[in-house]
Each structure stands twice: as structure tokens, then as C-alpha cells.
Ligand SMILES: Nc1ncnc2c1ncn2[C@@H]1O[C@H](COP(=O)(O)OP(=O)(O)O)[C@@H](O)[C@H]1O
């Protein structure tokens with residue numbers, strides 16, 4: 243490659259970058275470094291670890307499928323703040339489950355962490371242990387269920403159909419907290435009452451199939467409660483439930499969190515539920531976190547076109563005059579290496595650069611970052627879609643309408 247081609251011009255983001263299949267790695271890295279100069283490599287708050295319970299650093303996860311290595315989680319860095327609820331949102335297939343499964347060593351056998359760290363605070367020493375290096379089941383048993391518990395969408399994956407509901411909760415109390423059999427039963431009944439299982443004492447001896455879907459999900463929450471974890475991961479816990487049961491379960495998780503003070507990681511493809519549950523939001527796309535901020539920042543000052551697209555498709559914003567926006571195309575499958583910005587092929591705001599080089603994280607505030615070239619000062623100014631600019635007002639109107647509907651019913 244000729245030398246002058248390497249010069250990075252200010253207007254570079256507009257036309258095109260001189261990178262093609264013949265570009266050497268060395269040249270590529272030089273160009274990338276120059277392009278990344280307005281980004282903040284230290285975008286996470288490194289000044290204080292006091293309020294953090296989990297720090298993920300440059301985490302990448304791959305799978306071996308059909309003799310080929312695919313990269314599914316691509317260099318995620320994130321902080322989880324103690325006592326808060328972090329929502330992880332994104333369409334199905336964006337890597338939400340794979341990402342959080344690494345926190346409890348639950349990747350399938352063909353999955354592996356290819357780089358990075360998962361630093362989990364030890365409350366006794368206040369030091370962070372890198373649990374990404376854990377290999378043996380013995381190591382993970384100290385974490386999984388005990389310190390980080392997970393509730394999945396399908397409660398049957400967490401419940402044993404052959405054992406009674408009561409036994410499954412009492413067992414946790416006996417194994418993890420040294421209860422004797424009799425005390426474990428009494429405590430288990432209390433916990434069942436706490437998750438609002440009616441007639442808990444009598445239903446203690448029921449089997450999972452005798453409970454409704456919503457009640458089974460309450461039992462899974464009860465088991466998690468019995469573990470008294472430091473972090474509770476809720477992986478789409480209400481997706482399979484109808485809307486009323488969904489909001490009851492969400493409220494229950496929220497109430498219990500207030501009472502027990504754990505940290506929640508709430509995974510959902512439905513941005514609509516997030517506004518009511520989350521303190522912070524991480525938006526995932528193509529195995530990366532593309533935007534991260536407080537709930538207000540992500541809802542009312544979103545920066546990434548993918549976040550815009552998600553927000554525009556919120557069902558509560560639909561009106562008779564305007565059809566609901568839906569995101570065209572499909573998320574990447576990871577079967578081929580993703581070049582450039584993963585959302586570019588579906589992004590109406592994509593620039594040439596998006597198809598060539600993956601953007602870095604840009605800092606918007608101390609708590610808000612997004613991974614889009616739009617935030618580079620060299621990029622042309624982009625006007626956010628109208629719905630996004632008016633989102634606050636629209637959300638208020640939507641909730642007023644809902645209230646009115648409820649009142650007139
Ligand atoms: N064991 C596996 N082997 C190969 N690919 C996998 C495996 N598990 C998950 N994946 C792939 O990882 C991607 C992300 O999956 P997942 O984390 O389940 O998405 P989400 O939870 O956001 O819906 C998907 O494309 C999925 O096909």
C-alpha cells in the first residue's frame with residue numbers, strides 16, 4: 243500500500259477509508275488507531291471500585307461448530323453496580339444469554355472464553371476474583387446458585403419434575419445454609435408465602451406439573467431466594483407468561499430485591515419492560531454492548547441508531563395514524579466474521595466507515611457511552627428520528643392513556 247494512502251483525512255468518515263483485502267495488519271492497525279482518536283478507551287469509571295460488584299473486561303466468547311470457530315461475544319467491557327438492576331436488552335440472538343452464562347460457568351461444552359476477565363467482588367476481602375479463569379465444577383459450585391443465581395424463561399429447566407416443590411426449596415436451605423430437615427421445611431414454607439404461593443403449607447408437597455406457569459416461575463424465584471445470592475440473573479423470566487402475570491412477577495422481583503438488597507441483571511428483548519425495572523441499561527447487538535447508560539439516558543437521550551430502532555418499535559408508541567416501526571432484516575448470525583459495525587446493513591444512518599471499521603466506544607457522560615461513528619466529531623451531524631426526539635412526551639401520553647383506559651373500564 244502506498245504511503246500517502248495511510249494519511250487519515252478529516253473527511254474520512256464521509257467517503258471511504260483506504261482499506262481492502264490487501265491492507266497489511268500493520269497498516270490496518272495504524273489506520274484504526276488514527277480513526278479511534280476521539281474515543282475514550284477508559285470510558286468506564288476507573289476511579290472507584292467501591293460500588294461495583296462485577297467488572298467485565300474485554301470479554302470475548304467463541305463456539306466451535308462444525309469444526310469452525312465463531313466469535314459470539316465480541317470484546318465486552320461493563321460494570322455492574324451493587325444493589326442496582328442492570329437491564330440487558332437486544333433482539334433475540336444478540337448474545338445476551340451467552341454473555342451472562344459466563345458469569346456462572348454455564349456455557350455449553352463447545353463454548354469457551356477466548357479472552358478477557360470477569361472480576362467478581364469477594365465481599366469478605368473486597369478483592370476482585372477473576373472467575374473467567376475458573377475451570378472445574380468445584381470452582382463453579384462455589385459461585386453458581388450460591389453467589390450468582392439465574393432464573394430462566396422456562397421454569398421447567400430449573401425445576402426437577404420428579405421432586406416436590408417443597409423438597410426442592412428445602413434442599414437448597416439444607417445444602418447451602420446448613421438447615422436441618424424440619425427447620426428447612428418451615429423456612430421453605432415461609433419463602434413460598436413470600437413469593438405469594440397461596441396455601442403454601444398444603445401445596446408444599448405438590449409436584450411442578452400441578453402448578454401453573456406463573457406459579458412455577460414464583461417457585462424458581464423462591465429457590466433463588468433460598469440461595470440468598472449476591473447477584474440474581476433473570477434471563478427473560480417473564481417472556482413465556484401472559485402480560486398480567488408478567489407484571490406481577492416483575493413487581494415481585496423488584497419488591498424482593500428491595501428487601502434483600504441483591505443486584506439484579508435483567509435480560510429482555512422487550513425494551514418496554516425495562517423502563518419500569520432498570521437503573522441502568524446495556525443495549526446488546528451482534529455480541530457487543532453498543533450503548534450503556536442510566537435508564538433515563540438510554541430512554542431519553544439515546545445515541546446509537548440501534549437503540550433508536552428498538553425504541554421506535556415500542557408497542558406503547560403505536561398510534562392509529564402512524565404504523566409501528568419495525569427493524570428490517572435480521573441480526574447477524576456470527577457464522578461469518580462481522581466486518582465493521584454489526585448493525586450497519588440494517589442501519590439507515592450508516593456511513594461508509596461503518597461497513598469497514600467497527601466503531602469504538604464514545605463517552606457521552608460519565609455514565610453513558612455508545613459505540614457508533616455518529617458520535618465522532620468528524621462525522622456529519624445526524625438528526626435523530628422524530629419519535630426519539632419526542633419520546634419523553636410520547637411515553638407520558640401513552641401512560642396517561644393507559645391510566646384513562648384502566649379508570650373507564
Ligand atoms: N452452544 C452453541 N453453539 C453455537 N452457537 C451458539 C451456542 N449457543 C449460542 N450460540 C449462538 O450465539 C448467539 C447468541 O445467542 P444467545 O446468547 O442465546 O442470544 P440471546 O440470548 O440474546 O437471544 C446465537 O447466534 C446463537 O446461535
Ligand SMILES: [Mg+2]
Nearest residue numbers: 338339340477
Ligand atoms: Mg437468551
